Amino acid sequence: MPKLKREDWYSIAQKVNWSFSYVDHEDVFPKEMVGESKVPLEAWEQWDEPYKMTYREYVEIQRDKDGGAYAVKSALSKAKITEKLGQGWNSILKAHYGAIAVNEYFASIGEARMARFGLDSAWRNTAVFGSLDEVRHGQMQLYFPHELVKEDIQYDWAHKAMHTEDWASIAARALFDDMFTGANALDMAIQLPYSFETGFTNLQFLGMAADAMNIGDYNFSSLISSIQTDESRHAQIGEATIQILMQHDKEKAQFLVDKMFWKAWRIFGLLTGASMDYYTPLEHRNMSFKEFMDEWIINQFMQNIEGIGLKKPWYWDQFIYEQDHASHALHLGVYFWRPTIWWNPPAGMSIEERHWLATKYPKWEEDYGRYWDVIIQNYQNGSVEKTLPQTLPVVCACDQLPICIPDVKSGKVEPRTSTYKGKKFHFCSDVCQWIFESEPDRFAGQQTIIDRFLGGVIQPPTLEGALAYMGLTPHDMGKDPENGAWALAYKNKNIAI
Ligand code: MN
Ligand code: MN
Numbered sequence: 331m332p333k334l335k336r337e338d339w340y341s342i343a344q345k346v347n348w349s350f351s352y353v354d355h356e357d358v359f360p361k362e363m364v365g366e367s368k369v370p371l372e373a374w375e376q377w378d379e380p381y382k383m384t385y386r387e388y389v390e391i392q393r394d395k396d397g398g399a400y401a402v403k404s405a406l407s408k409a410k411i412t413e414k415l416g417q418g419w420n421s422i423l424k425a426h427y428g429a430i431a432v433n434e435y436f437a438s439i440g441e442a443r444m445a446r447f448g449l450d451s452a453w454r455n456t457a458v459f460g461s462l463d464e465v466r467h468g469q470m471q472l473y474f475p476h477e478l479v480k481e482d483i484q485y486d487w488a489h490k491a492m493h494t495e496d497w498a499s500i501a502a503r504a505l506f507d508d509m510f511t512g513a514n515a516l517d518m519a520i521q522l523p524y525s526f527e528t529g530f531t532n533l534q535f536l537g538m539a540a541d542a543m544n545i546g547d548y549n550f551s552s553l554i555s556s557i558q559t560d561e562s563r564h565a566q567i568g569e570a571t572i573q574i575l576m577q578h579d580k581e582k583a584q585f586l587v588d589k590m591f592w593k594a595w596r597i598f599g600l601l602t603g604a605s606m607d608y609y610t611p612l613e614h615r616n617m618s619f620k621e622f623m624d625e626w627i628i629n630q631f632m633q634n635i636e637g638i639g640l641k642k643p644w645y646w647d648q649f650i651y652e653q654d655h656a657s658h659a660l661h662l663g664v665y666f667w668r669p670t671i672w673w674n675p676p677a678g679m680s681i682e683e684r685h686w687l688a689t690k691y692p693k694w695e696e697d698y699g700r701y702w703d704v705i706i707q708n709y710q711n712g713s714v715e716k717t718l719p720q721t722l723p724v725v726c727a728c729d730q731l732p733i734c735i736p737d738v739k740s741g742k743v744e745p746r747t748s749t750y751k752g753k754k755f756h757f758c759s760d761v762c763q764w765i766f767e768s769e770p771d772r773f774a775g776q777q778t779i780i781d782r783f784l785g786g787v788i789q790p791p792t793l794e795g796a797l798a799y800m801g802l803t804p805h806d807m808g809k810d811p812e813n814g815a816w817a818l819a820y821k822n823k824n825i826a827i
Pocket of ligand 2: 464527561
């Protein structure tokens with residue numbers, strides 16, 4: 331078969347939109363699947379992906395890249411590196427795999443929706459590669475932790491987490507279902523490849539690959555770097571789509587970006603925030619979460635949105651304020667409710683770590699240190715039961731996360747409420763309330779873990795009943811990896827509490 335050069339045939343094969351003669355356009359592309367906007371149909375023909383790739387190239391490149399990552403894994407599998415990396419790093423891996431691996435597979439469903447219902451052939455074609463990418467990411471991120479299951483049952487949650495009703499799984503699904511699994515092709519193109527992949531994941535994966543390399547986890551580093559290069563290729567779907575949407579329906583573009591940047595931020599604050607500020611061993615911490623956000627997310631995101639003509643989100647003051655709060659408030663909650671998660675959260679509260687926190691976050695002692703002092707006191711008094719929960723956290727009806735981050739205006743945690751069709755909903759912030767009220771029918775049916783508790787779905791209605799409902803057994807539920815030993819060190823070193 332003669333091998334033509336790509337540039338000799340690519341544009342003819344990539345632009346293959348045609349008019350239907352025997353069926354209506356709307357029957358082939360129903361609005362429920364395509365999405366609705368003010369963009370005229372013919373405008374989508376301008377859709378152009380800057381980075382071109384053919385199927386032949388895709389297969390060649392991906393085969394080599396996956397081969398490289400699997401080769402590193404097989405070379406290291408006898409070295410038991412993960413075991414030697416300590417509980418903090420293992421907790422980062424467990425949280426990451428549980429929240430991400432199966433959702434990568436779900437992302438392939440979203441990409442496949444664009445591959446069928448995107449309104450230009452180049453968009454559909456690029457999304458086919460995106461869908462193949464996400465299938466591979468799901469497979470790899472299930473395969474890598476699989477060999478660790480026999481050493482540590484919590485690694486089973488790489489696969490299990492998304493099949494349970496754990497509150498953290500509910501929160502992750504609330505985000506990803508809205509972002510892609512339950513979104514039409516247009517909304518999804520702005521929400522996943524633009525707001526999430528361009529805004530967060532590329533940078534998150536770059537950061538994690540560097541951290542993994544730094545700490546000596548070459549397995550995870552090679553896996554994550556391989557995934558990241560796919561992500562940056564298919565993330566271009568976002569920019570190509572938003573450029574056209576901006577010309578005809580700026581308001582819709584702004585709404586989708588504002589909504590999804592916020593929701594992604596919340597999960598990011600929980601997972602990456604705690605990882606960077608508390609779980610990563612002190613000697614390997616390069617940056618605080620706030621510094622990382624500032625340098626990699628906030629600056630880059632601002633450049634990106636200003637570059638295409640969007641305004642910064644209306645809640646910017648609250649978002650900036652949360653840089654000093656989200657990781658700390660969420661980590662404190664996760665530590666306290668540790669039996670409800672599938673990893674062992676280190677307190678990250680040695681005296682040296684506490685000094686580090688106070689240097690990076692000047693108001694940390696005042697805002698959060700005082701809560702840790704109570705926990706320390708309880709450990710020192712031998713009242714370990716007081717460091718553990720008796721009830722469930724109150725969660726937000728929009729992001730499904732514990733309501734614990736203060737408001738920029740009052741400096742206090744202030745739940746918001748609204749009533750829709752006779753039911754009362756609680757929110758963590760003005761922003762989550764705004765998202766809910768923008769499309770109440772989209773979100774009102776979603777049951778929080780508290781709704782299920784109060785509605786009698788969780789039986790018996792006790793903390794033990796709730797843990798069983800969430801799929802947790804005494805073997806896999808989260809524990810303090812040091813059993814509170816860190817708290818006793820305070821007394822020995824005469825640190826005033
Ligand atoms: Mn992916
Ligand atoms: Mn992706």
